[in-house]
Amino acid sequence: MSAIGAGLAVWPFIDSMNPSADVLATGVKEVNLDNIKKGSSITVKWRGKPIFIKHRTDEEIKEAQEVNINQLKDPQKDQDRVVHPEWLVIIGICTHLGCIPSGQKNTDTKGDFNGWFCPCHGSHYDSSGRIRKGPAPKNLQVPKYTFINKNKIRIG
């Protein structure tokens, strides 16, 4: 009994290290997509993480859709990763050890699959943010988001 009591008493101390109420409160963000030209992308900060929003060109969409998903490390159709194929919204954090992949600017290294390349340990992502080569185990994560109207999204 006393062991259980002592165990329960430890919980407040452990839980105090979890995100506090004010950290939890910063969960939602709205982004206007008007100024993002085709073929370019922007980075916004959400919950302290970079969110990549990419306005994809037709070739990029085609490229992403035509991949045989059986060859992928983390098989996922491009359609399942987007709401509108034109817009790719992903969390810009490498699923290996948390670095930020390069490829947001047109002058950046985009890796072997025309998407993103993580400089830390060499993971290559394609134009759908899927892992194609390197140590990362998963595709770049897609956050929860909805289109408020044609040119505005709400993340979180």
Next chain:
Amino acid sequence: MVKKFKNKTLAWLDYRLPVFSVLHEALVTHPTPRNLNYWWNFGSLAGITLLIMIVSGLVLSMHYVPHVDHAFDSVEHIMRDVNYGWLIRYIHSVGASMFFLIVYIHIARGLYYGSYKSPREVLWGLGIIIFMLMIATSFLGYTLPWGQMSFWGATVITNIFTAIPLIGDNIITWIWGGYSIDNPTLNRFYSLHFLIPFLIVGVVFFHIVALHKFGSNNPVGIDLTNKKEKIPFHPYYTIKDLFGFGIFFTIFSLFIFFAPNVLGHPDNYIPADPLVTPSHIVPEWYFLPFYAMLRAVPDKLLGVIVMLSSLFILFIIPWLDTCKIRSSKFRPFYKQFYWIFIFNFFILMWVGSKVPEGYFLIISRISTIYYFAHFLIVMPLLGKFEKTLPVPNNIFVISQKK
């Protein structure tokens, strides 16, 4: 008990609180092998470095601000405005490197002379615990200046926990106190960085208690039964340790005054930016061998397991090494494998600083395999098949031959 203290007050106090006799036993009369060489200086050197780190860290903590908006500036404030702040900070940052250098040599000495063998397994294990606590402390401390390497080093290392299946994401949120490395993370890292050195002091105490139970091992590696083989710690080893301090402080000072940043990374003088990852993240030199092993494995979870195993395997060395003879002096084959192992460790250190592609990746894989093979294959097998040299039954035989 024999009266040790002439001073009456001291004798009165010691009769009621015998710390003075304990200290007297440990630092003055403690019978110590008379044949210890200079490799035995590194224990006391590690002790003095721990003390220097705690004192310099304490003073730094009076000026440092653990907040994401102020941490970087407060470190620059220490460097530019605080009286002797530059000196104290350089003592602390160079001191961390020196501490690891000393402890690596201390561990290597233990490996060469078989100091981990019965009855000193617990002494060895406590040492490995100290080493692991040091790794934790230096990692936490490196994040505090909140430069680019601080931030991204912390990101990469904390992300290791996401490799844990199922609960990995919850654990990392708990560690961070948020959804990314931010102010709550910096605060708790500071708090822990302050705490752990005192835990190290505690384990060092046990390390010394265990050491004094059977006394130091020695270069010949035999149990000393003859009283003449031992000499009192003071003045023989106090003076030798102090001489070692002198040499060490000279080298330490050379770094502090002439090359304080040579062991660090210039990117850490750029304030942390959560949206820009430096093109090449490297840890401090003393982590490179383990970082190399992490990256040698193509699978994330396995990579983490391999890296952790490379540390935890050190605990079971006393049982992996099946040879009864302690010192490598009498083990002609093991001696060669020992130096290959040391060389291999340097290879890992070198390859850990390179981008893991092409040849570097192949080298890091071979070296990682060799690191484990030394413990898991060479140690158990050599103990059974090696033809060892005759071991003398006292240390004088050796010294007379020379």
